Amino acid sequence: MNWELKLLSKLVALDTDSTKRSNYSECAELIKDEAEGCGFAARICDAKRLAEDGKPRPNVVVDLEAGARQTLIIATHYDVVPAGGGWRRQPFKLTVEGERAYGRGANDDKSGIVAALSAMRDLRRLAESKVNVRLLATCDEETGGKLGAGYLAEREKIRGNAVLVVDASRDLIVGASGIVFGKIIVKGKQGHAGYPHRAKNAITYALPFLQDMEKFARIREKHLSFLKAPRGEPKEHLWGRFSITMLRAGEKENIIPGEVEARFDMRLVPEEGTRGAIDELKDYFGRAKIRNQVDARLLITTKQPGYYTRPDHKFVGNFQKVFPEEPSAMLGGNDGRFFTARGIPAISFGTGRKECNVHGKDEFVYLDDIELVKHTIYNLCANWEDV
Ligand SMILES: [Zn+2]
Numbered sequence: 001m002n003w004e005l006k007l008l009s010k011l012v013a014l015d016t017d018s019t020k021r022s023n024y025s026e027c028a029e030l031i032k033d034e035a036e037g038c039g040f041a042a043r044i045c046d047a048k049r050l051a052e053d054g055k056p057r058p059n060v061v062v063d064l065e066a067g068a069r070q071t072l073i074i075a076t077h078y079d080v081v082p083a084g085g086g087w088r089r090q091p092f093k094l095t096v097e098g099e100r101a102y103g104r105g106a107n108d109d110k111s112g113i114v115a116a117l118s119a120m121r122d123l124r125r126l127a128e129s130k131v132n133v134r135l136l137a138t139c140d141e142e143t144g145g146k147l148g149a150g151y152l153a154e155r156e157k158i159r160g161n162a163v164l165v166v167d168a169s170r171d172l173i174v175g176a177s178g179i180v181f182g183k184i185i186v187k188g189k190q191g192h193a194g195y196p197h198r199a200k201n202a203i204t205y206a207l208p209f210l211q212d213m214e215k216f217a218r219i220r221e222k223h224l225s226f227l228k229a230p231r232g233e234p235k236e237h238l239w240g241r242f243s244i245t246m247l248r249a250g251e252k253e254n255i256i257p258g259e260v261e262a263r264f265d266m267r268l269v270p271e272e273g274t275r276g277a278i279d280e281l282k283d284y285f286g287r288a289k290i291r292n293q294v295d296a297r298l299l300i301t302t303k304q305p306g307y308y309t310r311p312d313h314k315f316v317g318n319f320q321k322v323f324p325e326e327p328s329a330m331l332g333g334n335d336g337r338f339f340t341a342r343g344i345p346a347i348s349f350g351t352g353r354k355e356c357n358v359h360g361k362d363e364f365v366y367l368d369d370i371e372l373v374k375h376t377i378y379n380l381c382a383n384w385e386d387v
Contacts, residue, residue: 003121004114004370005101007034009094011078011110012103018079018142021055027078028058031113031137035062038121045156047147057139057147061158064120064133070386071132073160073344074377075149075335076112076167077141080105086361100364107365108358111351112166113137115370119377131384134160141167141335149335153342162315162387163339164377168330168348170369171230174316175308175329176336176348177238178268180278180300183261184213184244184285187295190258199256203249206260209292210244213264216284217242223277225269227308227329232354238329240277241267263301270306270329278303306333307340314387315345322379323349345387349376 010030014023028044035042040062047057060078083091083104091104101111116135123129136158138148152158186206191199223240246263268277278300285298309316311327320327336346351369352358 001367001371004118004374005094005096007117008101008106008110008114011113012094012106013092015083015092016079016105017082018140019082021053021057021139024079024139025056025058028060028137028139031060031062031078035060035117035135038117039124040064040120045152047151047155050147050151057151059139059148059152060137061152062117062120062135062137064124064129066123066129066132068129068131068384070384071134071160072381072384073158073163073339074116074133074135075138075163075165075339076116076136077109077138077145077148077335078113079139079142079148080108080110081142081359084361088362096367099366099368101367102362102364104363107351107356107363109141109167109350111365111370112373115351115373116166116377119374119381122378123381128378129381129384131381133381134158138335145335145338149338153338159342160344163336163344163346164380165334165336165346165348166350166373166377167334168350169230169352170350170372172316172319172323172325172327173230173330173348174311174327175225175227175238175270176306176333177270177329177331178272178274178277178306179302179304179333180266180268180274180281181263181302182266182298182300183263184210185297185299186260186262188256188258191256193254193256196256199258202257202260205292205294206249206262209288209294209296210262212288212292213285214244216281219280219284220266223269223272225271225329227270227311228326230328230330233331238269238331240269240272242281267331268306270308272306274303274305304333304337307337307346309340309345309347313345314385315347318383318385318387319347319380321383323376349373
């Protein structure tokens, strides 16, 4: 574990904040140098010219050429969410305590880069791989991945016969939820708070209406996937979700607000189309408006379908031979969608566990889980059968 921990601590020391895009170049160079140090061909594909802020968007591609017919893509990302406050350890100094290594990104997803590169290093040394391996360490995953994995799939035409997204929990995940984001705008009439009888307070109208809208979650959860939810979740099969996640109203204490804006996050089961889900939401919204006698509008801002790989796909069979578990679908999403959109089957797997505080304070990874992910990748490649 020495080599792995050393690399992980170098990666964690760089604050690759996905909102500031800090240290992206330093981190990409570090990964490229480490890969070349292991004897791999590595290159950086920078999407900077497409970046609105003009900042570098370097993505690292590392190739293990095994002379095989097929190529397995391993997708990881090096950007992290901001550290935030309340840490009991330093977020950008890897701290090993017993079986755990703490730090921002120690789990999500720098442990994935370390586990994958370490597996490739052993496969190369022992000349064991029966599949070519192409490791991607990309930026911007935490902000949608367009200039990261999206750029590599769309612009650089990175292709393979299958993709393993090492950015997930310790489950065999074959599906991801679709996402719809949007706004609900409730209108009133703005006015002087000294004369409330002359105005129409949008907050007064919005509160009961938004509570009614929250109940749409009960309709959403009736959509059950044919795929199971990961172990430990409240339902056996993956289900649809709806949450109001942002609320904005008012300018000043003495002004009665004329508008309330709420934002929501709707999650779809992997096999569901965005169209049907949006129609169902609009239908509920229309009825809730009448029930609550409000003037309101609904706007959809983002729609992204989910994806899945059939559980009887040969790639899933290959994976089950080295990690015998029942396939499930995850409640979130990841960069796998850029590849599944091009017909490449995807499996997600990684070092995440509920207690690891991914995106929270004192994020950590179990050292055993880095080993497990490394060995699973190694065995998958060493026992590869064409898919
Ligand atoms: Zn991640």
